[in-house]
Amino acid sequence: MDEQKNAYRPSEIEKKWQGIWEETGCFEAKQEFDKKKYYCLVEFPYPSGQGLHVGHPRSYTAMDIIARKRRMEGYNVLYPIGMDAFGLPAENYAIKNHVHPSIVTQQNIAHFYQQLRSLGFSFDYSRKVDTTDPSYYKWTQWIFLQLLKNGLAYKAEMPINWCPSCKCGLANEEVVDGKCERCGAEVVRRIKKQWMLRITAYGQKLIDGLDDIDFIEKVKTQQRNWIGKSEGAEVDFAIKGWNETLRIYTTRPDTLFGATYMVMSPEHPMLDENKDKIGNFSDVIAYREAAARKSDFERTELAKDKTGVKLEGVFAINPVNGKEIPVWISDYVLMSYGTGAIMAVPAHDTRDYEFAKKFGCELIEVVAGGDIEKEAYTDIAEGTMINSGFLNGMSVKEAKKAIIEFLTEKGYGQKKVNFKLRDWVFSRQRYWGEPIPVVFCEKCGCVPVPESELPVVLPNVEKYEPTDSGESPLAHMTEWVNTTCPCCGGKATRETDTMPQWAGSSWYFLRYCDPTNDKEFASKEALKYWMNVDWYNGGMEHTTLHLLYSRFWHLFLHDIGAVPCSEPYQKRTSQGMILGTNGEKMSKSRGNVINPDDVVKQIGADAFRLYEMFMGAFDQAIPWSTDGANGCRRFLDRVWRLMDSLVPQKGIRKELAFAVNSTIKKVTEDDEKMKFNTAIAAMMSLVNELYSNGGATRDELKILLVLLSPVAPHICEEMWKLIGCDGYVHEQKWPEYDEKALVLDEVEIAVQVNGKLRGRIRIPASMTKDDAESLKENSEVKEMLAGKEIKKLIFVPGRLLNIVVA
RNA sequence: GCGGGCGUGGCGGAAUGGCAGACGCGCCAGACUUAGGAUCUGGUGCCUUACGGCGUAUGAGUUCAAAUCUCUUCGCCCGCACCA
DSSP states (O other), X not given: OOHHHHSOOHHHHHHHHHHHHHHHTTTSOOOOTTSOEEEEEEOOOOOOTTOOOXXXXXXXXXXXXHHHHHHHTTOEXXXXXXXXXXXXXXXXXXHHHOOOHHHHHHHHHHHHHHXXXXXXXOOOGGGOXXXXXHXXXXXXXXXXXXXXXXXXXXXXXXXXXXXXXXXXXXXXXXXXXTXXXXXXXXXXXXXXXXXXXXXXXXXXXXXXXXXXXXXXXXXXXXXHHHHOEEEEEEEEEEETTOSSOEEEEXXXXXXXXXXXXXXXXXXXXXXXXXXXXXXXXXXXXXXXXXXXXXXXXHHHHGGGSOOOEEEEEEEEEOTTTOOEEEEEEOTTSOTTSTTSEEEEOGGGOHHHHHHHHHHTOOOOOOEETBOTTTSOOOOSSSOEEOXXXXXXXXXXXXXXXXXXXXXXXXXXXXXXXXXXXXXXXXXXXXXXXXXXXXEEETXXXXXXXXXXXXXXXOOOOSOOOOOTTOOOGGGGOHHXXXXXXXXXXXXXXXXXXXXOTTTGGGSXXXXXXXXXXXXXXXXXXXXXXXXSBSEEEEXXXXXXXXXXXXXXHHHHHHHTTSSSOSOSBSXXXXXXXXXXXXXXXXXXXXXXXXXXXXXXXXXXXXXXXXXXXXXXXXXXXXXXXXHHHHHHHHHHHHHHHGGGGOBOOOSOOGGGHHHHHHHHHHHHHHHHTTOHHHHHHHHHHHHHHHHHTTSOBXXXXXXXXXXXXXXXXXXXXXXXXXTTOSSOGGGSOXXXXXXXXXXXXXXXXXXXXXXXEXXXXXXXXXXXXXXXXXXXXXXXHHHHHTTOOEEEEEEETTTEEEEEEO
């Protein structure tokens, strides 16, 4: 036989099978709503100019394994893909090279799909979405209008995070360590009129929803922390000579008797309102200016050293005891949280303690149990109230309840819940995004574009440069900007800011359910059938961005009756990063980037997929190893060569029944837990076992091919045909293991003496604890004991015998 | 500072409290070869000629039995960071 002809040549068979899958449309989800469904989702990529990264296939292969396995288990599977194609890189490229962003984007998209196809994912390509397609962003705009209609979108002038390099505003979630998440430039504060989304209104729902869904605990914790719920009380303090009371927020209303001074944020508006009554207002101005000059980063980094200014002639009155206390300003109190003012209880708050120590403020201990000479006593579980009037003798918990009742009754304050979460800054002063569908009319004010006029299409402009003034490039398009008011027909101008990249990705999984619908974003029936997403895999980096935003949108859409379920994703998992061979993050500048195309060329798509799943624990960061990848190719070569030495027997040989069935069990279970590395190791062991038994029978090989096919689909399809089987591997039923075959007659167990391994013996597998007594007479065991006196016998069926001797 | 996670051969990593190091890489030896960066066979934690001993960052503890549970110390990673 011609050996050359029989060699495993992935480049040929992979192209061939990709063609067959596409022609037959075998991976297209059926719009048949009576079948049991399974919706697998991966984060759709941003089609960057660099092409696919080796990190993308790690997620896509993992979910491809699940999707293929589910089909073989009889589910109607939806495993879609699309492109999240708005974004800055295409725009920056356009600025540099004077090419329209849509042209670059379409080129990149074509390249991405070609790369994805070469990896043999079982995506339903008939449902592709593209967030930059007007027929798609029409519905992104439509959702925005619903948010607007329901009071969840508003325009407000406020300090925002401004990236001077991108010349664009950023959401809080996009600022990392005081720097722009995208470009790394230092973010500055800038007052701007911005579109905001009231995600804070969903703080509680975003926390509650986490209880019923299967997300890894780390993600739930991170989301909860980001939302940052705290329960406390608001209390009004009268200020001598001022008209209004000063409202503060505290989580420790129980310590109200210990308040020895107040602190207001330097930006607090009541300061200006009462500047005549502040003896040293010029100091306030100076302090405020100094604070404003600090970047947010400095303000938090240099935070430990407290600064502040005491307001001369200003005294607040503690409502519980009428005590007059001084008022300070300090930048450790943030205008953006709570009420922008606090009561300071230095004896029981670390920050107040530091401040008081520095400026010599009075300390009053109101919870006994600590040593306030040394540090603030902040324990709320123990301790008894003292120096606190009617609260004396209570526990902290009791005191909290009592004081809130008191405050409410007297009208001094009430219970209050606060969130760290801020509203979502939704405007971007850039070109390549969805236009925000509103116009401004002199007479009618801000008017939404009627739904019938959607989409508001992005016009063609000549210049994409962002401006230093903070205006979108769209502002120069006078013929587009000037329009008529849908309300009164008078002169109006369009909103020129665009939406952030997170807009299109906040609902794309809904569009996949019914991607070509032009009446609705998706039909009710399609949504009812497919939603929610059964399993969503993606990166950890999106925990407080995409994952939080899309949950918010979906909860809102559920509230207005537009989607059938409240939570979009039933289960969420995350893959680890693939690092360069040197263990560092892959990047062009480090020169350690592995190009997927090169890998496919060298070892084939199947070996590439196999290696990405085998390289280590799925959720862990792992460095790439070219040798390791080659090893996976070698394994596939070995699988391929099983065809050269097929054993003529029929069925599964008796001596292989255990190996075959335990492999089925292992792969079935491990795939579900995303422990692909051990599932593959089990298949490797099976192949080794087959070789040491002279090769595989056709039936043994068939089972191996079915088990391996979700990971390495091309080679399995090809071999399936070559050994003369009917149909395709991908339409086979997922195998079940035979429980009986896993039960052995005889097992080898370890024998320990005093916990130390002394040898192994073969015993009947059915032996129980009671039978084990007889092992004392076993000659091998006797030898190990060397005549010592037996004190105790521990027998673990099928595993070991431990003999405790004197 | 707070919260979470992790630490196992030369490397990636396996191990329901029950035989540590599965599987793969690398390495060593051999076979087949004109040749080998192909393939096959065997070996491969450390110390020891051997018997045997020691081994899962560290030190203690619980247990018949600990990589696994508890506490201590050290190191690394991730999140949050004046949130009152």
